[in-house]
Amino acid sequence: xxxxxxxxxxxxxxxxxxARVERERRxxxxxxxxxxxVRADVITDLYVDxxxxxxxxxxxxxxxxxxxxxxxKGDVDLHxxxxxxxxxxxxxxxxxxxxxxRRLRKVRHHLAxxxxxxxxxxxxxxxxxxxxxxxxxxxxxxxxxxxxxxDFAVREVTQDLRYAGGWLAAHGLPPAEDAAC
Numbered sequence: 001x002x003x004x005x006x007x008x009x010x011x012x013x014x015x016x017x018x019a020r021v022e023r024e025r026r027x028x029x030x031x032x033x034x035x036x037x038v039r040a041d042v043i044t045d046l047y048v049d050x051x052x053x054x055x056x057x058x059x060x061x062x063x064x065x066x067x068x069x070x071x072x073k074g075d076v077d078l079h080x081x082x083x084x085x086x087x088x089x090x091x092x093x094x095x096x097x098x099x100x101x102r103r104l105r106k107v108r109h110h111l112a113x114x115x116x117x118x119x120x121x122x123x124x125x126x127x128x129x130x131x132x133x134x135x136x137x138x139x140x141x142x143x144x145x146x147x148x149x150x151d152f153a154v155r156e157v158t159q160d161l162r163y164a165g166g167w168l169a170a171h172g173l174p175p176a177e178d179a180a181c
Contacts, residue, residue, distance in 0.1 A: 002141070003076060011074030011082055012052070019082040022073070023138040026163055027153035031132060032121035036111040043108050043122075047169040048101040054165070055096045061107070068093040078159045079144055102169035104128060119150050127172055133163060 003021060013019045039062060046055040052074060058067040071085040088096070106122040117136050124131040134153055138144040149156055157163040162174040 003080075003082065007076065008074075008082060011076070012072070013074055013082045013084070016082075019084050021076075022081050022083045023079055023141060023144045024081075024135055025079060025138075025144060025147060025149070025156065025158045027134045027149055028155050028157050028163070029121060029132045029134050029150070029153050031152070032109040032123065032134075033111065033152050036114065037109045037121075038112050040107055040109045042105070044103060044105045045165060045169065046097065046099065046101045046103050047166045048096075048099045050100075052166075055093070055099070055101075057093070070096055078161075080141075104165065104169045114150075115148075117147055117150070124168075128168055131168070131173060133157070 003016060005016060008014070008016050008019065039060065042059045042061065044057045044059075047053075048055065052072050054071045054073070056067075056069050056071060058069075060066075068088040068090065069085045070088060071083060074082045076082060104127075105125045106128070107125070109121040109123065111119045111121060119134045119136045121132060121134045124133075134150050136147065136150075138147065160174075161167055162171070
C-alpha cells in the first residue's frame with residue numbers, strides 16, 4: 001500500500017490494514033456498448049448526511065442474491081481513495097436505511113474486459129436520468145496512468161468532482177453546457 005499513514009489517519013482511517021486502496025477513473029458516455037454487457041445490477045445508494053458514509057443495495061437483474069453494505073471513502077487524490085465496507089444483513093441494513101441523506105439509483109452494466117480493462121457503465125435514473133458514466137479500477141498507479149480509456153467514452157471526468165457519486169446525490173446533474181456530449 002503506497003498511502004502515507006499520517007494522511008490515512010487525517011482521512012479517518014487510523015489503521016490501514018482495515019482499508020482498501022481504490023484507484024479509479026471515470027468517463028462521460030453516450031450509451032453502454034450493449035454487445036459487451038455480461039451482467040447488470042440495479043444499485044441504490046444513500047449518501048448519509050454529515051459524513052462520508054454510503055449505504056448501498058445491489059440487486060442483480062438476473063435475480064441473484066442482493067448485496068447490502070455500508071461503506072466509507074476518503075479521497076487521497078482525484079484518482080485514489082481509501083475505502084472500507086461492512087456487509088450487512090437485511091435487518092442491519094434497515095437500521096441504517098432511515099438515516100437522513102440523499103439517494104441515487106442507477107443500473108450498472110458490467111462489460112466484458114477489452115484491452116485488459118473491465119469497465120462498469122452506470123446509467124442513472126430519477127433526477128440524474130440521462131447521465132451515463134463508465135468507470136474502471138486499477139491495481140496500481142502505473143496501470144491507472146496507462147489506461148487509454150474506453151473506446152465508447154465522450155470525455156474523461158475523473159478530475160471533475162461534480163461527477164462523483166456523493167456530489168451528484170447532493171447537487172444533481174452539472175449544468176447542461178458542462179455535461180454536453
